[in-house]
Amino acid sequence: MPEIKALTGDQAVAEAMKQINPDVVPAYPITPQTEIAMTFAKFVADGDVDTEMIRVESEHSAMSACVGASAAGARAMTATSSAGLALMWEIVGVASGLRLPIVMNVVNRALSAPINIHCDHSDSMGCRDLSWIQIYSEDAQEAYEHTILAVRLAENKKVLLPVMVMQDGFITSHSLENVEVLEDSKIKKFIGEYKPHKPLLDIKNPVTYGPLPLQNAYFEMKRQQIDAMENAHKIFLDIGEELSKITKRKYYYFEEYKTKDAKAVIVVLNSTAGTTKAVIDRMRQEGKKVGLLKIRLFRPFPYKEVANALKDIKFAAVLDRSDSFGANAPLYSEIKNSLYDLTKRPKLQNCIFGLGGRDISEDDIEKLFSDLLKGNVSDKVKFIGLNE
Amino acid sequence: MKDILEIRIHGRGGQGAKTASQFIVEAALDQGKYIKAFPEYGPERRGAPVAAFARISDKPIHTYAPITNPDIVLVIDNTLIGFVDVTKGLTNKGILIVNTCEESSKMKEKTKFKGNVYTVDATNISIKLLGKNLPNISMLGALVKIANNISLESLKNKIKEKFLKKIGEEKTEKTIESLIKGYDEVR
Amino acid sequence: MKKSWKEMDIGGLTEAASSLKFKTGSWKSFKPITDLKKCINCMICVVNCPEDCIPSKDGKRKDTDLDFCKGCGICAKICPVKCIKMEEEQ
Numbered sequence: 001m002p003e004i005k006a007l008t009g010d011q012a013v014a015e016a017m018k019q020i021n022p023d024v025v026p027a028y029p030i031t032p033q034t035e036i037a038m039t040f041a042k043f044v045a046d047g048d049v050d051t052e053m054i055r056v057e058s059e060h061s062a063m064s065a066c067v068g069a070s071a072a073g074a075r076a077m078t079a080t081s082s083a084g085l086a087l088m089w090e091i092v093g094v095a096s097g098l099r100l101p102i103v104m105n106v107v108n109r110a111l112s113a114p115i116n117i118h119c120d121h122s123d124s125m126g127c128r129d130l131s132w133i134q135i136y137s138e139d140a141q142e143a144y145e146h147t148i149l150a151v152r153l154a155e156n157k158k159v160l161l162p163v164m165v166m167q168d169g170f171i172t173s174h175s176l177e178n179v180e181v182l183e184d185s186k187i188k189k190f191i192g193e194y195k196p197h198k199p200l201l202d203i204k205n206p207v208t209y210g211p212l213p214l215q216n217a218y219f220e221m222k223r224q225q226i227d228a229m230e231n232a233h234k235i236f237l238d239i240g241e242e243l244s245k246i247t248k249r250k251y252y253y254f255e256e257y258k259t260k261d262a263k264a265v266i267v268v269l270n271s272t273a274g275t276t277k278a279v280i281d282r283m284r285q286e287g288k289k290v291g292l293l294k295i296r297l298f299r300p301f302p303y304k305e306v307a308n309a310l311k312d313i314k315f316a317a318v319l320d321r322s323d324s325f326g327a328n329a330p331l332y333s334e335i336k337n338s339l340y341d342l343t344k345r346p347k348l349q350n351c352i353f354g355l356g357g358r359d360i361s362e363d364d365i366e367k368l369f370s371d372l373l374k375g376n377v378s379d380k381v382k383f384i385g386l387n388e
Numbered sequence: 389m390k391d392i393l394e395i396r397i398h399g400r401g402g403q404g405a406k407t408a409s410q411f412i413v414e415a416a417l418d419q420g421k422y423i424k425a426f427p428e429y430g431p432e433r434r435g436a437p438v439a440a441f442a443r444i445s446d447k448p449i450h451t452y453a454p455i456t457n458p459d460i461v462l463v464i465d466n467t468l469i470g471f472v473d474v475t476k477g478l479t480n481k482g483i484l485i486v487n488t489c490e491e492s493s494k495m496k497e498k499t500k501f502k503g504n505v506y507t508v509d510a511t512n513i514s515i516k517l518l519g520k521n522l523p524n525i526s527m528l529g530a531l532v533k534i535a536n537n538i539s540l541e542s543l544k545n546k547i548k549e550k551f552l553k554k555i556g557e558e559k560t561e562k563t564i565e566s567l568i569k570g571y572d573e574v575r
Numbered sequence: 576m577k578k579s580w581k582e583m584d585i586g587g588l589t590e591a592a593s594s595l596k597f598k599t600g601s602w603k604s605f606k607p608i609t610d611l612k613k614c615i616n617c618m619i620c621v622v623n624c625p626e627d628c629i630p631s632k633d634g635k636r637k638d639t640d641l642d643f644c645k646g647c648g649i650c651a652k653i654c655p656v657k658c659i660k661m662e663e664e665q
Binding site for chain 2: 004006117118168170171172174175176177178271272274275277278279281359360361362
């Protein structure tokens, strides 16, 4: 029987890792990810898993060890946040370039400077072009389930790309909430045995990892990564459907919450989707036609499906918890791209909010919806919660 | 009636405000309720003013917005009154529970709060029973009685589950006693 | 030969020890000639050869593998009995 436990987002991810039982977990502590590595280390010490946990001296080493372990043929996982991901950056690209199915939980936290431990998405958005699959999670339950789904997606023969699973630092990572932990046996069966693609330790069939392809072959390797991302787009749904049979929850590219007849829609990632739902429930009782499009899969980005979901909406606000300084913010940019081919499309309002953990209240969201319903949409970015 | 019961707990770092918020929601979860508990993260130091929050509901809780209008505020350390705005966001329908040996009328005067004020001498209870100033558990006893939707029994079980291995049977029994005393003596 | 991205293995994976097929010996303009009769088998050239192309067996230094020797001349420079001479390639 599945068990309802009180877990934080971090603990929920550690619980997923326990059930996945990876071969190797190299990790380095960083707020607010630390509780993942800490909780998992306890599982290792208690003998609940037979993972080789490597206490590395930095995140650069954590990802390097993941790359080594994964190339050797091990199922490797790690977790990080903010500066940790930034320090890892070089090897993050190596992992995807070598097509190693590593799964990493990123607990979103603002990048320095100025130093800040709280949530925004500048860390994971900073490596959205590094050929990692990116899945964003609203709550602890999703972070738990996405982590399980990620392993299957990464290891799929037609994909073989690393996957990042995001959740909001502190807001979900340190919030204690109801988490339905699924049966170990079912997850074990779902995950299955890892059959690596040409591992280094298969000494009867030796291969070279990381050769030097210059003008002659680098381009072709990148073309393969594009192809793998296209495959991931389809396979994400297949694996999601399989997981649905166990969890009874859906894993589409995005969640549409009361959008069917909506006039105004908010598009957002992670925990703010939850707060938006609460506001929608209240406003719907007052007869206001508002809805939410919560993006789950950010890489590969589901352009066509998003266009289809938004085509009949009159007004939409896209909320970004990071900026692309000097260009359209990451989520807004993708949503706007999605709508290009439509002849009839919603008017868009871009909003930037929550940088460095600045709170976003239900009132903020309600006010935004009210503005949208009035058709109050501007091509200027709105900064929610900023001290003007 | 709000769907979600929202609680804010004021204390000082090390007094167990966060632990109290977790115990109360975990006990509620055991009763089949939906819960969320989260502390206010900042530069935590022992002795610095801290706050912890809890949401309890019969329906799923989606919101991650900060709690700005709590239904109940628990003040574990009454020396905070005056320099921390403990009644912030409390409406007159709200409830304030303070750890103090003084009468609730005195607390009303001090906080200028117009709603219901309850007091319990949690510090005294914990010093008598546990030999230490660990008032958070007695405060939870008081909270359970006033909130009236979480059972004392599930909180007792939670304490047993959390403490038995750590501090042994005798101390666990004393801790549960301090919970019950808080429940009985709040006024 | 140009290979399509569809035919290549992923991640740049290639067969192991493929460098054996890449004969760097053609790069040299000077080649080492070793007088094995004068050689004292001290192995200093063996461990210092950057191309790892001086073989040895049973404590005996063997002839340099000219298929891979790039003609850097380190062996000639460090040989304590000066039994290696660098000669211009014809």
